[in-house]
Amino acid sequence: MxxxxxxxxxxxxxxxxxxxxxxxxxxxxxxxxxxxxxxxxxxxxxxxxxxxxxxxxxxxxxxxxxxxxxxxxxxxxxxHSRSWRRQLRAGHKPVQDALTVEYDRSTVLRAWEGSMVVGMLQTPDYARAVFARYTELHQSPRDLDDAVRARVKRQEMLYQPGRIFHIVMWEAALHAGVAAPHVLAAQLDRLVGAIGLDTVKLGIVPLGAGIAVPPANGFWLYDDRLAIVEDWHAELWLDDSDSLSLYRRVWDSLSASAVYGSQAHRVIARARAHLEAS
CATH class of the missing domain: 1.10.260.40 (lambda repressor-like DNA-binding domains)
Incomplete structure (x- = not known):
C-alpha cells in the first residue's frame, strides 16, 4: 500500500x-x-x-x-488503491471493461506475471477457471460468461498493428494448477502460438535462472504513464514518476533473466511434457 x-x-x-x-x-x-x-x-x-x-x-x-x-x-x-471488495460488487466484467480502456490508450505494454498465465494470453476455458477461483475468494457475483467474453474481446488487440506487448512470465506460472489438466494443456499450446505474433514478445524466466529481484506481484506497465499492480485485497493504480521508475526497473531486471523465441518454446514444451506425465 x-x-x-x-x-x-x-x-x-x-x-x-x-x-x-x-x-x-x-x-x-x-x-x-x-x-x-x-x-x-x-x-x-x-x-x-x-x-x-x-x-x-x-x-x-x-x-x-x-x-x-x-x-x-x-x-x-x-x-490509487481500488479494493477488490468494491470493484467486484457488480462482478468481474466491469473491472475488465475498465482495464480495456487503459489498454486502448496505450502503445507499449509490459507485463510481469509469476503465478498464472497473463489475461491477454488466456484461453476462454483457462480464463473461466481463473475468474471462478477469484469469484469464490472474494464472494463476488458470478458473472463468469460476461467476464470471459470481455477478456477474450480485449485479446483482439493482439492482432491489431500499432501496439507492442512485452510479456514476461515465470516458468512456475506454466505449472500452476488453477485449471483442469486438459484446460492447462490447451493453454500451453496457446502460448506457443503467441510466440509467433508480431505484436507480442513473450519471455519466460526459467526455474533456477538467476534473478536480480524476487518474483513477486504481477503488474502491467502502460506506456510510461501508469502501473497497475495486483494484490490480494486491491489493485494499485500508480502514476507517480517514482513508482513508475521502480516498476520499470523491476520489469527490466526480470526481463533480462527471461528466455525468448525457440528457448521459450522449449520451456513451454517442458511444462507440457510434465503435465502429460503427471
Whole structure:
C-alpha cells in the first residue's frame, strides 16, 4: 500500500473525526448501527470506508452537505488503491471493461506475471477457471460468461498493428494448477502460438535462472504513464514518476533473466511434457 494512499486515508479519517465533534464515538456508532471499533478504525485511517459509509456518517453527524466532499475524497484515494471488495460488487466484467480502456490508450505494454498465465494470453476455458477461483475468494457475483467474453474481446488487440506487448512470465506460472489438466494443456499450446505474433514478445524466466529481484506481484506497465499492480485485497493504480521508475526497473531486471523465441518454446514444451506425465 503506497505512502500517498496511507496519508490520504489518514486525512479522510481526520475529516470524519472533525465532523463528529461534540459526539462520542460510542454515540455515533449507536446512531449508525455499527460497532464502535469501525468508527475508531475509520477515524484512525486504518480502514477504507465504503461510499455509503460516508453518506451515513455525514447524515448521522448532522452534516449532510459534507457527503459530496467525503465522496470526492474517497474517489481520490481509490484512484490509487481500488479494493477488490468494491470493484467486484457488480462482478468481474466491469473491472475488465475498465482495464480495456487503459489498454486502448496505450502503445507499449509490459507485463510481469509469476503465478498464472497473463489475461491477454488466456484461453476462454483457462480464463473461466481463473475468474471462478477469484469469484469464490472474494464472494463476488458470478458473472463468469460476461467476464470471459470481455477478456477474450480485449485479446483482439493482439492482432491489431500499432501496439507492442512485452510479456514476461515465470516458468512456475506454466505449472500452476488453477485449471483442469486438459484446460492447462490447451493453454500451453496457446502460448506457443503467441510466440509467433508480431505484436507480442513473450519471455519466460526459467526455474533456477538467476534473478536480480524476487518474483513477486504481477503488474502491467502502460506506456510510461501508469502501473497497475495486483494484490490480494486491491489493485494499485500508480502514476507517480517514482513508482513508475521502480516498476520499470523491476520489469527490466526480470526481463533480462527471461528466455525468448525457440528457448521459450522449449520451456513451454517442458511444462507440457510434465503435465502429460503427471
Amino acid at each position: 503506497s505512502t500517498d494512499f496511507q496519508q490520504a486515508r489518514a486525512a479522510l479519517g481526520a475529516r470524519l473525526k472533525e465532523l463528529r465533534a461534540g459526539v462520542s464515538q460510542r454515540v455515533l456508532a449507536e446512531r449508525l448501527g455499527w460497532p464502535q471499533s469501525k468508527v475508531s478504525k475509520l477515524e484512525g485511517g486504518r480502514q477504507t470506508p465504503a461510499l455509503e459509509d460516508l453518506a451515513a456518517w455525514a447524515h448521522a453527524t448532522g452534516s449532510p452537505a459534507a457527503a459530496d466532499e467525503l465522496a470526492a475524497r474517497l474517489q481520490g484515494i481509490e484512484s
